[in-house]
Amino acid sequence: MGNVVELDVEDQIEVREGVDRETIETVQAMAGKYKHGWETEIETEYAPKGLNEDIVRLISDKNGEPEWMLEWRLAAYRRWLTMEEPRWAMLNYPEIDYQDQYYYAKPKSMGAKPKSLDEVDPKLLATYEKLGIPLKEQMLLAGVEGADEPRKVAVDAVFDSVSVGTTFKEELKKAGVIFCAISEAIREYPELVKKYLGSVVPQSDNFFATLNSAVFSDGSFVYIPEGVRCPMELSTYFRINAENTGQFERTLIVAEKGSYVSYLEGCTAPKRDTHQLHAAVVEIVILEDAEVKYSTVQNWYPGDEEGKGGIYNFVTKRADCRGARSKVMWTQVETGSAITWKYPSCILRGDDSQGEFYSIAIANNAQQADTGTKMIHLGKNTKSRIVSKGISAGRAQNTYRGLVTMHPKATNSRNYTQCDSLLIGDKCGAHTVPYIEVKNNSSRVEHEATTSKVDDDQLFYCRSRGMDEEEAVALVVNGFCKEVLQALPMEFAMEAQSLVAISLEGSVG
Amino acid sequence: MAVLQAKLDAAEARLAALDVAHAGWSAAARKDAATRLRAMGLPVKRDEYWRYTDPTSLTVAAPVTAALFDAGDEAPLFNGIDRVRLVFVDGVFDPTQSDDPTTAGVELLSASTADIHWAQGLYGVLEARGQTPVARPLAALNTAAATEGVLIRVTGKADKPINLIYLHKSEHSDAILHHVVKLEEGAELTLLENGPGAARFNKVLEVDVADGARFHHIRAQGRDHERRAATHIFARLGAKSLFKSFTLTANGVLTRNEAVLELTGDDAVAHVAGAAVGDGNFHHDDTVFVTHAAERCESRQVFKKVLKNGAVGVFQGKILVKPGAQKTDGYQISQSLLLDEDSQFLAKPELEIYADDVKCSHGSTSGAIDETALYYLRSRGVPLRQAQSLLVLAFLAEAISEIEDEAIAEDIRARLEGWLARHDR
Numbered sequence: 032m033g034n035v036v037e038l039d040v041e042d043q044i045e046v047r048e049g050v051d052r053e054t055i056e057t058v059q060a061m062a063g064k065y066k067h068g069w070e071t072e073i074e075t076e077y078a079p080k081g082l083n084e085d086i087v088r089l090i091s092d093k094n095g096e097p098e099w100m101l102e103w104r105l106a107a108y109r110r111w112l113t114m115e116e117p118r119w120a121m122l123n124y125p126e127i128d129y130q131d132q133y134y135y136a137k138p139k140s141m142g143a144k145p146k147s148l149d150e151v152d153p154k155l156l157a158t159y160e161k162l163g164i165p166l167k168e169q170m171l172l173a174g175v176e177g178a179d180e181p182r183k184v185a186v187d188a189v190f191d192s193v194s195v196g197t198t199f200k201e202e203l204k205k206a207g208v209i210f211c212a213i214s215e216a217i218r219e220y221p222e223l224v225k226k227y228l229g230s231v232v233p234q235s236d237n238f239f240a241t242l243n244s245a246v247f248s249d250g251s252f253v254y255i256p257e258g259v260r261c262p263m264e265l266s267t268y269f270r271i272n273a274e275n276t277g278q279f280e281r282t283l284i285v286a287e288k289g290s291y292v293s294y295l296e297g298c299t300a301p302k303r304d305t306h307q308l309h310a311a312v313v314e315i316v317i318l319e320d321a322e323v324k325y326s327t328v329q330n331w332y333p334g335d336e337e338g339k340g341g342i343y344n345f346v347t348k349r350a351d352c353r354g355a356r357s358k359v360m361w362t363q364v365e366t367g368s369a370i371t372w373k374y375p376s377c378i379l380r381g382d383d384s385q386g387e388f389y390s391i392a393i394a395n396n397a398q399q400a401d402t403g404t405k406m407i408h409l410g411k412n413t414k415s416r417i418v419s420k421g422i423s424a425g426r427a428q429n430t431y432r433g434l435v436t437m438h439p440k441a442t443n444s445r446n447y448t449q450c451d452s453l454l455i456g457d458k459c460g461a462h463t464v465p466y467i468e469v470k471n472n473s474s475r476v477e478h479e480a481t482t483s484k485v486d487d488d489q490l491f492y493c494r495s496r497g498m499d500e501e502e503a504v505a506l507v508v509n510g511f512c513k514e515v516l517q518a519l520p521m522e523f524a525m526e527a528q529s530l531v532a533i534s535l536e537g538s539v540g
Numbered sequence: 541m542a543v544l545q546a547k548l549d550a551a552e553a554r555l556a557a558l559d560v561a562h563a564g565w566s567a568a569a570r571k572d573a574a575t576r577l578r579a580m581g582l583p584v585k586r587d588e589y590w591r592y593t594d595p596t597s598l599t600v601a602a603p604v605t606a607a608l609f610d611a612g613d614e615a616p617l618f619n620g621i622d623r624v625r626l627v628f629v630d631g632v633f634d635p636t637q638s639d640d641p642t643t644a645g646v647e648l649l650s651a652s653t654a655d656i657h658w659a660q661g662l663y664g665v666l667e668a669r670g671q672t673p674v675a676r677p678l679a680a681l682n683t684a685a686a687t688e689g690v691l692i693r694v695t696g697k698a699d700k701p702i703n704l705i706y707l708h709k710s711e712h713s714d715a716i717l718h719h720v721v722k723l724e725e726g727a728e729l730t731l732l733e734n735g736p737g738a739a740r741f742n743k744v745l746e747v748d749v750a751d752g753a754r755f756h757h758i759r760a761q762g763r764d765h766e767r768r769a770a771t772h773i774f775a776r777l778g779a780k781s782l783f784k785s786f787t788l789t790a791n792g793v794l795t796r797n798e799a800v801l802e803l804t805g806d807d808a809v810a811h812v813a814g815a816a817v818g819d820g821n822f823h824h825d826d827t828v829f830v831t832h833a834a835e836r837c838e839s840r841q842v843f844k845k846v847l848k849n850g851a852v853g854v855f856q857g858k859i860l861v862k863p864g865a866q867k868t869d870g871y872q873i874s875q876s877l878l879l880d881e882d883s884q885f886l887a888k889p890e891l892e893i894y895a896d897d898v899k900c901s902h903g904s905t906s907g908a909i910d911e912t913a914l915y916y917l918r919s920r921g922v923p924l925r926q927a928q929s930l931l932v933l934a935f936l937a938e939a940i941s942e943i944e945d946e947a948i949a950e951d952i953r954a955r956l957e958g959w960l961a962r963h964d965r
Contacts (some may be wrong), residue, residue: 119588439881452893454893454895454896455896457864457895457897459896460892460893461891461893462891462892463889463890465890466887466888467885467886467887467888467889467906468885468886468887469876469886471878472878472879472880472881472883473881474906475907476904477905478905479902479903480889480903481899481900482893482900483899484896
């Protein structure tokens with residue numbers, strides 16, 4: 032989520048004919064640079080620097096975990112020691128020293144777990160408030176006021192290594208929905224966690240997922256029982272605050288038969304000169320007729336113009352559509368991070384299941400993004416759709432990497448992929464690396480990709496209507512991204528639009 | 541590490557089984573190529589660039605066997621075209637079946653042992669350039685160990701096409717041919733190639749197209765069901781030059797055709813196309829790498845595959861636009877028609893772009909024959925088989941239309957019709 036900037040536009044600008052109000056708001060929102068780069072001064076308790084079995088034990092102990100969980104972590108850690116960091120992505124970054132990081136950081140005031148949000152350190156609450164994430168239940172997210180019926184969004188707020196609090200828990204409980212920190216779920220619902228944790232992204236899946244399996248400290252757990260339509264949108268907001276600290280969160284979402292949930296994820300971090308590591312895992316299990324929407328606005332600190340600082344973001348996200356007619360929709364807006372390595376995937380196992388992936392990836396200055404999706408069609412009559420919009424500016428490199436595979440038994444399946452890249456300036460790069468594997472003939476696979484620059488005619492049109500160049504570019508880019516922006520829940524769409532403009536700041540001229 | 545060692549060992553074993561000691565002008569280039577090969581090793585299935593094709597039978601030191609194909613009374617390809625024929629039998633030049641090469645200004649690699657030769661500036665040079673960013677070890681092996689080949693230098697417009705004919709007469713033949721073609725400024729040549737070549741055929745064609753020159757290349761790879769081939773085309777294009785290459789592949793247990801094209805002069809045009817038809821034990825891989833290193837160049841890749849009874853089609857295509865290669869127009873299409881449940885299409889169409897004022901696109905589709913179109917034709921009284929054949933030819937038409945010479949295109953179409961008639965279920 033982040034800051035939804037409220038503008039009192041009409042007072043300041045005369046709305047010109049042919050330019051709608053929303054456009055001006057968007058462009059206005061470009062005012063600041065990275066908005067979430069401030070730091071909360073709060074006393075923090077760290078685990079010793081570096082990574083070894085003792086650190087894994089310490090994290091497990093801090094979370095008050097049962098023995099089986101510790102064993103699970105240790106098995107992952109031992110496995111990780113034998114693995115090599117993948118280097119196939121089109122990303123160029125110096126060797127990461129895994130011993131030169133803190134793997135656990137927790138605000139001291141969280142020492143005794145607060146029983147309710149009222150007991151949470153006001154400094155932490157203020158932090159989230161400043162980010163535009165109210166942790167009080169009577170407050171609603173900015174930007175959605177004025178809707179006929181005020182929409183509620185339940186929030187789980189993760190600060191460095193711990194979950195600060197979860198809102199609307201009681202109301203959700205009435206509907207049978209479990210929404211809590213994963214550390215809490217391990218203690219309170221061990222059978223559910225045991226059954227599903229690692230069942231979509233196994234411990235040995237890849238270097239970063241295995242690291243996460245060993246050291247994840249917190250994250251969110253969502254369980255939607257059979258036939259329940261989650262009464263409100265769920266959201267997790269990740270904030271990295273402490274210096275030299277990696278964040279390793281783990282999210283597990285289980286949607287039972289016929290259920291539905293829409294889940295939002297947001298992330299920010301302060302400006303720092305050194306790189307910080309973020310390696311998350313998200314697992315989603317979707318049973319018969321259930322549907323999950325997962326939307327992300329990734330706005331980690333991207334580093335400065337010269338590429339100094341910024342988050343290294345290595346994320347494994349996967350949804351397993353186990354049941355027939357199940358459905359998953361990934362929507363992501365990737366504007367932050369110095370390095371993005373992320374491929375939210377769909378395993379379409381159930382017959383007639385559906386996977387969708389909508390992505391906007393913006394890389395400016397020295398940012399590098401290698402992101403895309405995997406659509407693995409295993410069941411009959413499965414459908415998938417990929418719409419990816421990559422925007423490169425400055426000296427940034429932006430790669431779409433994707434896999435579509437039609438298993439021999441996935442008969443009568445369909446895939447449609449569209450990847451478009453937009454280049455702004457002649458120092459950046461835009462790349463497309465799709466893998467297409469078709470192993471039966473009744474399925475249809477279509478892939479299209481284009482690369483182009485911002486259209487001069489469109490720019491000229493905007494300029495001739497009195498916009499300056501940056502405004503014009505932001506408007507054209509928002510138009511380029513429209514298909515994806517429309518797939519976002521409303522409160523995200525507005526923020527994403529203004530983020531698009533901010534991320535491109537300084538890319539013109 | 542163990543994998544790399546195995547690759548290096550395989551390269552040593554292969555080199556040891558071949559005669560790589562050569563004297564004369566090409567000796568230094570061959571030695572360099574052997575050094576390159578020793579550094580990279582031979583490919584293995586685990587290599588990303590060989591993800592969809594198992595190179596084992598192309599790399600083993602021991603010869604592989606392939607039964608001979610009887611074409612019956614079918615007329616040889618390009619028979620009606622006035623051309624200079626140069627025949628290689630299992631990789632060995634046969635003067636008795638060939639026209640006199642000197643009339644067309646062609647020299648034979650095996651015969652030219654002088655110390656200084658124009659081809660010295662090209663032999664292995666474009667191949668070496670083509671080794672980055674992706675290694676092509678089979679091409680380095682070829683440069684090091686080629687036994688035969690033709691050296692063609694063209695000034696002006698060549699009188700008639702040169703036709704290289706590769707006959708396969710021995711079940712165990714293992715042929716390595718390396719051709720060098722140099723088109724001087726404003727020159728024009730059509731090169732025809734046909735025939736399987738050998739049980740296992742490794743061929744490299746290096747083409748230097750100078751400013752304003754035009755090169756047309758049409759080949760058909762022979763229909764021996766069990767033959768294997770690894771071929772490479774390395775081309776460098778000067779300003780305002782034209783390069784057009786079309787390949788027809790029907791049958792063959794394993795074919796890997798690589799085309800590595802570099803557009804180095806402004807306003808150059810490069811088109812590379814392929815039509816592949818496979819039935820049963822057929823694995824066909826088109827791997828293309830086009831580098832745009834100059835302004836206002838155009839490149840097109842058009843690859844179509846028709847597959848049945850478990851045949852596998854692979855396409856790996858890449859357009860690389862270097863910084864400064866503004867106004868590039870790059871297009872790439874790879875499509876497959878799967879005629880039954882068992883066939884597969886595996887594709888990796890890539891774009892890598894470092895210039896902003898470009899227009900690049902690629903498309904890739906895979907699917908069965910269009911039932912609606914089939915129904916339409918049948919409702920107009922066209923018998924099922926004929927209707928299918930018509931739709932298959934229509935599907936391949938975009939690739940064949942890359943052949944400029946209508947007589948040659950007609951020959952290729954006739955070949956395809958013949959194949960479809962024979963492989964009718």
